[in-house]
Amino acid sequence: MxxxxxxxxxxxxxxxxxxxxxxxxxxxxxxxxxxxxxxxxxxxxxxxxxxxxxxxxxxxxxxxxxxxxxxxxxxxxxxxxxxxxxxxxxxxxxxxxxxxxxxxxxxxxxxxxxxxxxxxxxxxxxxPAVTAHRCLFADGPIDGQTVLVTGGAGAVGHYAVQLAKWAGATVIATVSSDEKAALAVAAGADHTVNYKIGDTAAQILECTGGAGVDRIVDVDFGANLPVSARVLKTNGAIASYASTGAPEPALPFYALMAKNVTMRPVLIYTMPxxxxxxxxxxxxxxxxxxxxxxxxxxxxxxxxxxxxxxxxxxxxxxxxxxxxxxxxx
Ligand SMILES: NC(=O)c1ccc[n+]([C@@H]2O[C@H](COP(=O)([O-])OP(=O)(O)OC[C@H]3O[C@@H](n4cnc5c(N)ncnc54)[C@H](OP(=O)(O)O)[C@@H]3O)[C@@H](O)[C@H]2O)c1
Known part of the structure; x- marks a missing residue:
């Protein structure tokens, strides 16, 4: 063969x-x-x-x-x-x-x-699809919640947007171009934010009327942490499947503690x-x-x-x- x-x-x-x-x-x-x-x-x-x-x-x-x-x-x-x-x-x-x-x-x-x-x-x-599923559902149902999918046009992100919509969430996707925004919208994203332009956290918060997001499915934990810490609601969760930009990031522990944030690193190979x-x-x-x-x-x-x-x-x-x-x- x-x-x-x-x-x-x-x-x-x-x-x-x-x-x-x-x-x-x-x-x-x-x-x-x-x-x-x-x-x-x-x-x-x-x-x-x-x-x-x-x-x-x-x-x-x-x-x-x-x-x-x-x-x-x-x-x-x-x-x-x-x-x-x-x-x-x-x-x-x-x-x-x-x-x-x-x-x-x-x-x-x-x-x-x-x-x-x-x-x-x-x-x-x-x-891509199995990782997206784990990131979305490891911390319970998301029906009625607001989910931020960073990298919403990526292989994992694109399935995450679709699975989150299927499960009844409002979805905000970050992207780096209009072409990627169109892909995220086609997948069902309610809002897209170009994370390369302007104040990303402010734009995400604006999409939620200032309330913030319940969950984040995150393609780069370390690089996105400053934004994640600002936009996540109290008792929210960040499920991250990579941290390429900052593999060993410094954590704003007390800011995350104040919000009772769940941090969930996900690796498909060893998930239950x-x-x-x-x-x-x-x-x-x-x-x-x-x-x-x-x-x-x-x-x-x-x-x-x-x-x-x-x-x-x-x-x-x-x-x-x-x-x-x-x-x-
Ligand atoms: N832990 C696991 O089990 C698991 C499972 C699958 C994949 N991964 C890892 O996850 C990473 C992505 O995999 P993939 O297959 O989805 O790759 P991909 O198809 O290349 O998608 C990554 C997407 O993320 C975007 N992106 C990069 N940095 C970003 C940031 N800081 N904020 C928002 N978006 C950002 C990229 O677009 P722009 O650069 O244009 O923004 C791209 O659309 C890889 O490192 C892969 O090894 C891990």
């Missing part, structure tokens, strides 16, 4: 290879998936570059994807053969990602993909299994109802995986990057 892999960490062009590998066999509790689309996330390029030790002599990259189950391992019902599935976090602490014509994954990470959704769209869901299952259940329901839109910002064939990684690293692609592996749409 065709597959991409790396055997040491480093820049994409230096370490990524595409070639032939034996088709893997599913072990107990695993399914084998004929991969049609592989979903690329920032975590994949960071891992390849060396943010985590290799762990295995050879790694087939990419945590997310979509395809069709073609074989099951011991303990998995044979009825799953032929099922269309989307895959998430399948390469976490494993050597088998989705950048290959076949992969083997734990059965519970292969989630039913409704027929109304293409494999390329299914490959977008994984990490029950929360993962809640997320996939809700996401399937929304997909099936045709209520989730997906933004594919760029597509590359498997042979051009190096360019796909470089595009992810450039930060210039708005939306998900999909690598086409199999022949189906």
């Amino acid at each position: 065709r597959a991409a892999w790396y055997e040491k960490n480093g820049p994409a062009a230096e370490v990524l290879r595409v070639g032939e590998m034996p088709v893997p066999e599913p072990g107990a509790g695993e399914v084998r998936v004929r991969v049609i689309s592989s979903g690329l996330n920032p975590t994949d390029v960071k891992s390849r570059a060396g943010s985590r030790p290799m762990g295995y002599p050879r790694v087939v990259p990419h945590q997310d994807g979509a395809g069709v189950i073609d074989k099951v391992g011991q303990g998995v019902p044979a009825s799953r053969v032929g099922e269309r599935v989307w895959l998430y976090i399948v390469q976490w602490q494993r050597a088998w990602g989705t950048a290959a014509e076949f992969t083997v994954v734990p059965a519970r990470l292969a989630v039913r993909l409704p027929a109304n959704t293409t494999f390329a769209e299914g490959a977008c869901l994984g990490i 299994d029950r929360a993962k299952d809640d997320a996939t259940r809700d996401i399937i329901g929304l997909v099936e109802a045709g209520r989730l839109m997906h933004v594919i910002g760029a597509r590359f064939p498997l042979d051009r995986i190096v360019e796909a990684h470089q595009a992810q690293e450039s930060g210039k692609v708005t939306g998900n990057i999909v690598v086409d592996v199999g022949g189906l749409k």
Whole structure:
């Protein structure tokens, strides 16, 4: 089978290879998936570059994807053969990602993909949608609340806007351009604020009539903290899934304490299994109802995986990057 892999960490062009590998066999509790689309996330390029030790002599990259189950391992019902599935976090602490014509994954990470959704769209869901769900619901229902989604046109942010609207919240999204504002509005945002221009906190507060927001789904905890501390209501919560701008920020502890703020760092890999299952259940329901839109910002064939990684690293692609592996749409 065709597959991409790396055997040491480093820049994409230096370490990524595409070639032939034996088709893997599913072990107990695993399914084998004929991969049609592989979903690329920032975590994949960071891992390849060396943010985590290799762990295995050879790694087939990419945590997310979509395809069709073609074989099951011991303990998995044979009825799953032929099922269309989307895959998430399948390469976490494993050597088998989705950048290959076949992969083997734990059965519970292969989630039913409704027929109304293409494999390329299914490959977008994984990490972005599940992370968004966790950030929104880890601290209870959001019906009737006001949720600020920072980076509302990002892969996670765009799903967060949609999931928050579905759950009955008023949504304010921060963006950096008119084009990104349009994407956030299309996803359901009630208000958008360009966080690059003017007093961001004042603009967010204005959207709420001065009341502030109940929840923040945050793409950069450290960089956004001064704004978050100003706009969050008493007893509000900040669920952050990255802190790239300031990995070890100084905390205005007493200002946050005065508001009884909940700070919730979120990492998809280690979030509770029950929360993962809640997320996939809700996401399937929304997909099936045709209520989730997906933004594919760029597509590359498997042979051009190096360019796909470089595009992810450039930060210039708005939306998900999909690598086409199999022949189906
Ligand atoms: N903890 C987890 O489990 C988890 C899960 C998924 C992703 N992540 C991490 O989260 C980050 C984003 O992932 P992604 O896939 O959503 O990336 P993405 O598609 O590139 O989206 C990031 C978005 O955030 C915006 N942005 C950047 N800095 C911002 C700021 N200070 N305030 C508001 N918006 C800002 C970017 O646009 P502009 O620069 O134009 O504003 C972009 O739209 C990555 O570092 C990724 O590794 C973590």
